[in-house]
Structure formats: structure tokens, C-alpha cells
Amino acid sequence: MAPILDVRDLRVEFPTRRGTLTALDGVSFAIEPGEVLGVVGESGAGKSMTGAAIIGLLEPPGRIAGGQILLNGRRIDNLPHEQMRRIRGREIGAIFQDPLTTLNPLYTVGDQLIETMQTHLDLSGGEARQRAIGWLEMVGIPAAAQRVDSYPHEFSGGMRQRVVIALALCAEPKLVVADEPTTALDVSIQAQIIALLKRLAREKGTAMMLVTHDMGVIAETADRVAVMYAGRIAEIGPVREVVKDPRHPYSTGLMASIPPLDRRVEHLAQIDGAMPRLSAIPPGCAFNPRCPHVFDRCRVERPELLETGATRAACWLYDPASEKQAPEALRHG
Amino acid sequence: MALARLLDSDLFWSFRRSPVTVLSALVALVCVLGAALAPWIAPHNPFDLASLNLGDAFKPPAWDEIGEASYPLGTDDQGRDMLSAIMYGARISLLVGVCAVLFSTLLGVTIGLVAGYLGGSVDGLLMRIADIQLTFPSILIALLVDGIVRAALPREAHDQIALFVVIFAIGISAWPQFARTVRSSTLVERNKEYVLAARVIGLSPLHIMATHVLPNVLGPVLVIATLNLGNAIITEATLSFLGVGVPPTHPSLGTLIRIGNDFLFSGEWWITIFPGAALVAMVLSVNLLGDWLRDALNPKLR
Amino acid sequence: MFAFIVSRVLQAVPVMLAVALISFAMFAYVGDPVAIMLGQDFTEAQRAALVSDLGLDQPFFVQFLRFIGNAAQGEFGLSYRLSRPVAELIGERAPATLELAFCAAIIALVAGVAMGVYTGLYRNSWLSRLLLTVSLIGVSLPPFLVGILLILVFSVWLGWLPSFGRGEVVQLGWWSTGFLTWSGIKALILPSVTLGLFQLTLIMRLVRAEMLEVLRTDYIKFARARGLGNRAVHFGHALRNTLVPVITIAGLQLGGIIAFAIVTETVFQWPGMGLLFIQSVSAADIPVMAAYLVLIALVFVTINLVVDLLYYAVDPRLRIGRAVARGR
Numbered sequence: 001m002a003p004i005l006d007v008r009d010l011r012v013e014f015p016t017r018r019g020t021l022t023a024l025d026g027v028s029f030a031i032e033p034g035e036v037l038g039v040v041g042e043s044g045a046g047k048s049m050t051g052a053a054i055i056g057l058l059e060p061p062g063r064i065a066g067g068q069i070l071l072n073g074r075r076i077d078n079l080p081h082e083q084m085r086r087i088r089g090r091e092i093g094a095i096f097q098d099p100l101t102t103l104n105p106l107y108t109v110g111d112q113l114i115e116t117m118q119t120h121l122d123l124s125g126g127e128a129r130q131r132a133i134g135w136l137e138m139v140g141i142p143a144a145a146q147r148v149d150s151y152p153h154e155f156s157g158g159m160r161q162r163v164v165i166a167l168a169l170c171a172e173p174k175l176v177v178a179d180e181p182t183t184a185l186d187v188s189i190q191a192q193i194i195a196l197l198k199r200l201a202r203e204k205g206t207a208m209m210l211v212t213h214d215m216g217v218i219a220e221t222a223d224r225v226a227v228m229y230a231g232r233i234a235e236i237g238p239v240r241e242v243v244k245d246p247r248h249p250y251s252t253g254l255m256a257s258i259p260p261l262d263r264r265v266e267h268l269a270q271i272d273g274a275m276p277r278l279s280a281i282p283p284g285c286a287f288n289p290r291c292p293h294v295f296d297r298c299r300v301e302r303p304e305l306l307e308t309g310a311t312r313a314a315c316w317l318y319d320p321a322s323e324k325q326a327p328e329a330l331r332h333g
Numbered sequence: 334m335a336l337a338r339l340l341d342s343d344l345f346w347s348f349r350r351s352p353v354t355v356l357s358a359l360v361a362l363v364c365v366l367g368a369a370l371a372p373w374i375a376p377h378n379p380f381d382l383a384s385l386n387l388g389d390a391f392k393p394p395a396w397d398e399i400g401e402a403s404y405p406l407g408t409d410d411q412g413r414d415m416l417s418a419i420m421y422g423a424r425i426s427l428l429v430g431v432c433a434v435l436f437s438t439l440l441g442v443t444i445g446l447v448a449g450y451l452g453g454s455v456d457g458l459l460m461r462i463a464d465i466q467l468t469f470p471s472i473l474i475a476l477l478v479d480g481i482v483r484a485a486l487p488r489e490a491h492d493q494i495a496l497f498v499v500i501f502a503i504g505i506s507a508w509p510q511f512a513r514t515v516r517s518s519t520l521v522e523r524n525k526e527y528v529l530a531a532r533v534i535g536l537s538p539l540h541i542m543a544t545h546v547l548p549n550v551l552g553p554v555l556v557i558a559t560l561n562l563g564n565a566i567i568t569e570a571t572l573s574f575l576g577v578g579v580p581p582t583h584p585s586l587g588t589l590i591r592i593g594n595d596f597l598f599s600g601e602w603w604i605t606i607f608p609g610a611a612l613v614a615m616v617l618s619v620n621l622l623g624d625w626l627r628d629a630l631n632p633k634l635r
Numbered sequence: 636m637f638a639f640i641v642s643r644v645l646q647a648v649p650v651m652l653a654v655a656l657i658s659f660a661m662f663a664y665v666g667d668p669v670a671i672m673l674g675q676d677f678t679e680a681q682r683a684a685l686v687s688d689l690g691l692d693q694p695f696f697v698q699f700l701r702f703i704g705n706a707a708q709g710e711f712g713l714s715y716r717l718s719r720p721v722a723e724l725i726g727e728r729a730p731a732t733l734e735l736a737f738c739a740a741i742i743a744l745v746a747g748v749a750m751g752v753y754t755g756l757y758r759n760s761w762l763s764r765l766l767l768t769v770s771l772i773g774v775s776l777p778p779f780l781v782g783i784l785l786i787l788v789f790s791v792w793l794g795w796l797p798s799f800g801r802g803e804v805v806q807l808g809w810w811s812t813g814f815l816t817w818s819g820i821k822a823l824i825l826p827s828v829t830l831g832l833f834q835l836t837l838i839m840r841l842v843r844a845e846m847l848e849v850l851r852t853d854y855i856k857f858a859r860a861r862g863l864g865n866r867a868v869h870f871g872h873a874l875r876n877t878l879v880p881v882i883t884i885a886g887l888q889l890g891g892i893i894a895f896a897i898v899t900e901t902v903f904q905w906p907g908m909g910l911l912f913i914q915s916v917s918a919a920d921i922p923v924m925a926a927y928l929v930l931i932a933l934v935f936v937t938i939n940l941v942v943d944l945l946y947y948a949v950d951p952r953l954r955i956g957r958a959v960a961r962g963r
Contacts (some may be wrong), residue, residue: 085862088860168860473931
């Protein structure tokens with residue numbers, strides 16, 4: 001089946017007074033219809049930037065400097081503003097992090113839903129209102145017929161995020177970019193929202209790009225996962241494989257830093273050092289200064305995504321031509 | 334040593350980076366020097382009645398066909414040299430402006446410190462007064478204070494202290510801004526641990542406020558004071574233009590403009606326009622410096 | 636809604652009382668009203684009669700109450716300078732000031748908001764940069780100087796517009812209007828531009844700053860992410876949110892127009908209340924000053940009340956049952 005979203009060699013740059021920063025470099029991945037792709041990494045790794053580039057809302061002066069973004073086989077990264085606007089909401093929905101600030105405080109939730117649907121779908125006012133109520137019911141707002149005329153401040157944080165989800169899905173896009181949808185919520189609410197997202201995606205057949213730094217959310221929701229580091233994809237593959245059996249040394253470190261539920265550990269592993277700033281990404285593999293398996297080639301040559309069996313990892317340890325090969329520990333978890 | 338540190342500081346760096354700021358600093362410097370040194374460098378003494386010659390009245394600026402080089406900006410109805418009059422006038426304008434700002438700074442900072450440090454009903458009352466006063470434009474307050482003092486004093490007494498009345502009236506119209514800023518910073522500082530510690534070891538409130546709280550609020554106060562200087566100069570000019578400001582025996586820029594206004598229709602535009610231009614140059618450069626200082630010291634301060 | 640209005644009106648009461656107290660104190664303690672009213676020659680009996688007539692022998696509190704009672708009926712006594720009832724003087728002058736202030740406010744609000752929105756939306760266009768630079772000069776230009784410059788250009792050099800007075804006015808009952816004659820309208824142009832210009836620059840800079848702030852918010856980004864058109868995002872979502880703070884400060888700026896009317900009326904010899912006030916200040920005419928002060932306070936309190944009501948209409952967050960403290 002053709003992927004719904006195909007990102008090829010995406011490069012995003014920020015021209016600044018002190019030179020151009022490369023925020024995303026050679027990012028490639030695809031999402032199949034109905035699939036949930038999790039994107040993880042530390043803050044600043046470029047997860048949210050990738051989402052913003054896909055929906056065409058990079059913050060100026062950021063711009064796409066190379067590569068392609070294809071939606072259903074059609075290039076969308078170079079579309080004129082007006083055509084891209086028609087795609088946003090209609091074909092790609094977006095969910096943001098903080099539900100307290102993503103809803104306009106001066107309009108009722110019904111008005112915001114109706115406005116969004118009428119922008120994209122040919123609906124009369126009455127039909128749109130009926131659908132708005134239907135959507136509020138679908139995302140689990142009690143007494144939706146009354147609540148449709150409420151203002152955002154009259155809802156709790158979790159309820160507001162449900163409204164945001166309804167807004168993102170109400171024009172029935174086939175792809176949703178969810179940027180940290182649970183990070184700003186209470187822990188007790190997070191699971192509900194994730195369950196809701198999962199259910200709706202399945203029911204509507206919506207594919208989802210789920211950006212988060214929460215591996216628990218990924219493990220529970222995603223079909224596949226992409227691990228990002230310093231604006232590049234370090235590893236991408238089925239969620240089971242990446243979580244249980246990561247191949248890239250960075251993924252290994254990342255997974256080891258999650259407390260396992262099934263056994264007691266004395267102390268959690270951590271990766272020494274910090275992710276480089278965009279202005280100081282080292283040559284070769286961006287992870288090389290922190291990598292326990294680093295060898296000469298890593299410092300000179302930048303690795304592409306290489307087949308490792310179950311996943312693909314950007315690591316020279318998996319190139320048969322390298323002088324050093326992945327140790328057994330990495331190959332089999 | 335201190336100079337080297339100043340030249341090396343962030344503040345100086347951001348100063349040099351902005352050509353507009355450098356230019357306005359230069360203009361401000363010229364205004365201040367011209368005003369301060371007026372008695373020594375002005376080509377004529379406009380207050381020396383003996384040297385005035387009515388035959389020299391209404392001379393146009395020097396570049397006009399009938400202008401004279403010794404009166405570069407022309408003369409007024411009494412034969413006074415406009416350039417000298419402007420320099421002496423700027424002296425009064427600056428003097429009143431600076432003194433008024435110093436007065437309102439002193440008043441506002443004191444009230445703000447007291448309100449913020451003591452809190453409670455004192456704070457409530459003082460800030461309520463500030464709120465009420467802030468609803469009224471400062472020019473109105475200044476006019477009113479000036480009017481009341483004027484009515485309360487006999488005319489002869491008033492002329493002698495008119496300068497102080499104007500300074501007082503303008504100063505009292507601007508204190509709430511200082512008080513509010515200082516109060517909110519004081520509230521923040523008051524609950525910090527070092528202030529609590531100072532209280533525990535028994536330092537007097539006065540001492541704590543002076544040595545611990547005050548230095549922390551000086552930055553914003555400096556910014557507000559600079560931005561207020563432009564306002565104070567405008568207010569003084571306005572009062573003098575309305576004829577209720579400084580006495581005509583010591584004309585400020587506003588007085589000069591008022592006098593010149595009478596000759597606008599007979600074609601002697603320079604008697605009004607040059608003092609006006611001097612006023613705008615002075616206020617604009619001060620305002621630009623204030624804007625820069627605000628952004629340089631604290632980007633968040635609005 | 637009703638409770639909201641009542642609470643706002645109650646908040647205005649102490650302000651009015653404080654202003655009344657100042658006015659009364661001016662009456663009672665500044666200068667000697669009795670001496671001024673009697674003139675040069677009077678007997679002790681005449682003096683005593685006038686003192687008891689004016690109630691000056693009664694306790695402070697009683698006098699103050701009487702002052703408030705009179706003020707509420709628009710009764711402020713006789714002008715020292717013109718020996719006519721103050722209420723009459725002010726009634727004659729009020730239409731001139733109100734028409735001037737109205738035109739200035741319209742200029743300031745319409746042009747100020749439009750230019751603010753434009754410079755906020757298109758912050759890098761050359762027109763925005765030009766407007767911003769000009770506005771910076773605008774805030775450094777005292778209004779009286781603007782008036783003088785306008786007179787110099789449009790009256791003295793070009794001879795297009797009159798430089799003083801109201802032109803021909805038409806009497807509508809007690810109200811005299813300049814709107815109905817060509818010369819009246821021509822006479823209004825320069826003064827209202829002068830008066831409106833300063834407020835215009837302030838409102839423009841304020842709207843621009845708020846617009847930039849709102850455009851950075853998450854809900855604007857989310858509105859774009861839902862594919863809403865530029866018009867809906869800019870004017871539906873951004874502008875409406877901008878209006879909330881703008882209303883408050885624009886209200887205060889309108890108060891500024893009333894105050895600066897004094898200056899404008901002096902420059903253009905506009906026969907309004909401001910000119911009357913400044914003449915009274917020069918002549919220490921306390922009754923007129925006191926009445927003007929009370930009147931101005933009333934205008935300000937009313938403006939604040941209207942601002943609060945507008946606020947209430949625009950921002951649903953204020954409409955929930957409990958009162959929400961509003962930060963300025």
C-alpha cells in the first residue's frame with residue numbers, strides 16, 4: 001500500500017545572524033494509512049520541528065531547505081500558502097501540547113468546531129452544529145448538547161484536550177500530527193487521552209504521527225517508532241523491536257533510562273554528556289562524542305539509516321564494511 | 334578602570350550596535366551642553382535689556398536675503414537673538430524637566446518602598462490613591478496643582494517661586510508610575526531569604542530597604558525616569574505655552590513658542606518654529622534613549 | 636450583569652467623593668471668596684450676612700454636604716471672573732468641547748486601530764516601518780506644537796482652513812453645533828486632527844504590540860493548523876483577542892483627549908470648556924475650576940464604566956458568576 005505520508009531527506013534551516021543553523025538534516029520516514037508512528041527524542045532533537053514542517057507551519061525564519069514531503073503521493077512542501085491552508089485541518093489534523101492555551105478563550109467550543117468544519121466541508125449552519133455536538137460526544141464530553149455553547153475556560157484541562165482532539169479530527173483528516181498531546185496534563189488524565197486518541201484513530205482509520213518524549217505513551221500507542229537525535233533520525237522500526245531490542249547505541253541508552261515495571265533495578269542507566277546544540281553538531285555521527293562504541297569512522301563520516309534486521313539504525317556498527325562491528329550485546333538486546 | 338569596564342559592558346555593546354541610539358545620544362548631548370553652557374557660549378545675552386535694539390527686531394534667519402550673520406536663526410519682536418534665546422530657554426526646560434523627574438522619582442520610590450514593605454492597609458490606601466491619580470492624565474493634574482497654588486498665593490509671591498511651583502506640579506503628577514513599579518519589586522524582594530535573614534538578625538526596616546531592596550529596583554526606576562524626562566519637558570512646555578508655567582521673565586522653550594505664536598500670521602515663522610524644533614529634538618532624543626535603555630536593561634519591562 | 640454594573644458604580648463613588656472633597660477644599664480654603672464677592676467696599680454687617688448666606692459659618696461637614704447637594708444639581712455658584720452662574724458658562728461651552736472631542740476620538744480610534752492592525756500583521760513592510768518611525772516622532776511632538784505647525788501650513792501658507800474659532804454654528808435648542816455648516820466643518824478639521832494625532836499614535840503602537848503578542852499565541856497557531864483562512868485568523872481570532880486590552884487603554888486615552896482639549900482649544904481659540912478652564916486658572920477663578928474638576932471626574936468615571944461594560948461584553952471569562960479580579 002502507498003504510504004499516506006512520505007518524508008524524504010527533509011532538511012530545515014534557520015538563518016540567524018551568526019550563520020545558518022540546520023535544525024533537521026536528512027530526515028526520512030513514511031507513515032502507512034491507519035498507522036501510528038511514534039517520534040521520540042530529547043527536547044531539541046527536532047521532533048516538534050518535523051511536525052511543524054509537515055503541516056507547513058514552521059516558525060519564521062525557519063524554512064524547508066531540502067528534501068520532499070509527500071501526502072498521498074503528492075508533494076506538499078512547496079505548495080502555495082492558500083493550497084497548503086486547504087490541506088491543513090482537512091487532510092492533516094494537528095493536536096498541540098497545552099490545551100489551556102490552544103483554544104481561543106473568546107469563542108465557544110461549538111463556534112470553533114463549526115468554523116473549522118465550515119471552512120473545509122460544505123455544511124449548513126444547522127448541520128455543522130449537529131456534527132459539532134456529535135464530535136463532542138465522540139470525544140467523551142458529557143452533556144454535549146449543552147456544553148457546545150460553553151467557553152473553553154468552563155472546561156477542565158483534560159476536557160479541553162478532548163475538545164482540541166475533536167477540533168483536529170472534525171474535518172476528517174486521514175493523518176494527524178499530535179505534538180506532545182499529553183505532556184501538559186495530569187498523569188491520571190494522560191492515559192484517558194491516549195486511550196481516546198487510539199480509539200478514534202482506529203475507528204476513523206486515521207494515521208497518526210505521535211510526537212512525545214514519553215516512551216510509555218509510545219510503547220502503548222505506536223505501531224512503529226522513530227528515535228531522533230540532534231535533528232536526525234537515529235533509528236526507526238517496529239515499536240516492539242526498538243523498545244525491547246534497540247540497535248542504535250543512543251536508542252539503547254534511551255531505553256535503559258526508562259524504569260522497567262517488571263523488575264527492580266538499583267539505578268537507571270544514563271547517557272553521559274548532553275545533546276549538542278544546533279550550532280555545534282560534530283562532524284560524522286552526531287552522537288559520536290557520547291557513544292560508548294565510537295570508532296574512527298564515526299568521527300568523519302555521517303552514517304545513513306542501515307538495515308539491522310528488524311529496525312534501521314544510523315550507525316556504522318551495522319555496515320559490514322566498517323572496521324568495527326556491533327557487539328553481540330547490541331545485536332540481540 | 335571604571336571607564337574600561339563601562340566600555341566593555343553589554344550595555345555599551347548594545348549602545349554601539351544601534352546607530353539611532355548613538356545619534357540620539359549625540360543630539361541629547363548637544364542639547365544639554367548648549368543649554369548648560371548658554372551663558373558662556375551663546376552669541377548674545379537675551380536677558381541683557383541694554384544690549385537689545387528694537388531696530389534688530391524680526392530679522393529672518395541668516396540664510397534669508399535680509400538676514401544677518403550675527404543672528405543665525407533670526408530675532409524676535411524685541412530684537413533678541415533666537416539662537417541665544419533658545420539656548421537659554423532649553424536651560425529652563427531641562428532644569429524644570431530634570432528637577433521634576435528627580436522629585437517624582439524620590440516621591441514615587443519612597444511611597445513604593447513603604448507600600449511594598451509595610452503592605453496591609455497602608456499599601457492598600459497608597460495604591461488606591463495611585464490608581465485614582467493614574468486615571469487622570471498627568472497634564473491635567475499638573476494644571477490643577479499649578480492652578481490651586483496660583484490661587485492660594487498672592488500674585489507677587491507666585492512669580493518668585495513659579496519655577497518651584499511648576500516643578501512641584503509636574504513632579505507630583507508622575508509619581509504613581511514609580512511607586513507601582515517599586516512596590517511590585519519590593520513585594521518580590523521582601524520575601525526573599527536574604528531579606529528575611531536581615532530581619533531576623535534585627536536590622537531596622539529602613540536599613541533593609543535602603544541596602545537590600547533599593548538597589549534591586551534601580552534599573553526599572555532609571556528606565557521610567559528617562560522615559561518620564563521627555564514627558565516632563567513636554568508638560569512644562571505645555572504649561573508655559575498655556576501661560577501658566579514658568580514666568581515670562583525666564584522664558585522656557587514653551588514660552589518662546591507661545592510668544593512666537595502671535596507672529597505666525599505676519600510671516601515671522603522662525604520665532605515659533607526654531608524653539609519648537611529644539612523642543613522636539615530634545616524630547617525625541619531623550620525618548621529614543623529611554624526606549625533603548627528599556628530594551629537593553631530588561632526586555633520584559635513594558 | 637446587574638450585579639456587575641452595581642459593583643462598578645459603587646467603586647466609582649469614592650473617586651467622585653475624593654474629587655468633590657478637593658473641589659470643596661479649593662472653595663473653602665483657597666483665597667477668600669467673601670472678599671472677592673464683596674469687592675472693595677463693604678461693612679462688617681454685609682460681610683457677616685454673606686458669610687451666613689453662603690453657610691461659611693457652619694461646620695465643615697455640613698458645608699461639604701451642602702456642596703455635594705448643590706453640585707449634584709449642577710449648582711456651583713458664580714464665576715469670580717465673569718460674575719455669571721458657573722453652570723450657565725459651562726453649558727454654553729460644553730457643545731464645542733464635546734464635538735471637538737468626538738471628532739478627535741473617532742480619528743484616533745479608527746485610524747489608530749487600523750494602522751495598529753496593519754503594522755502588526757505586516758510588520759516588515761516598508762509602510763509599517765514608515766508608520767512606526769513617524770509615530771515615534773508623533774509621541775515626542777507636544778500637541779500644541781502640532782497645532783501650530785498645522786496652522787502654519789494649512790492656514791498661513793496654503794490658506795485652506797481657518798485657524799481659530801468654530802465657524803458658523805447652528806443652534807439646536809441649547810446645543811450649538813458646527814456640524815451643519817460648511818464653515819463649521821472646516822473649522823473642526825485642524826483642531827480635531829491636532830487633538831486626535833497624539834492619541835492616534837499611542838493607540839496604534841498599543842494595538843500593534845497587542846497584535847504581535849496575540850499572533851504568537853498557541854490558539855492562533857492552532858487556528859492556522861486547522862486550515863482557517865487568513866481573514867478568519869487575523870480578524871476573527873487575533874483582532875478580537877487584541878481588543879480586550881486595547882479597550883481598557885483606549886478608554887484611558889479618550890480621557891486624555893478631554894484633558895488635551897484644554898491645549899488644543901487654547902491654540903485654536905476654540906470656545907469650549909478647556910479654554911474657559913485655562914482662563915479660570917490664570918484668573919484664579921475657583922468656582923469654575925471646581926466645577927470643571929467635578930465634571931471632568933464625572934466624564935472619566937463614566938468612561939471607565941463604559942470600558943468595564945465593553946470588557947464584559949467582549950471577554951466571556953468575566954461572565955462567570957464570581958467576580959474576576961482584573962489586572963491592568
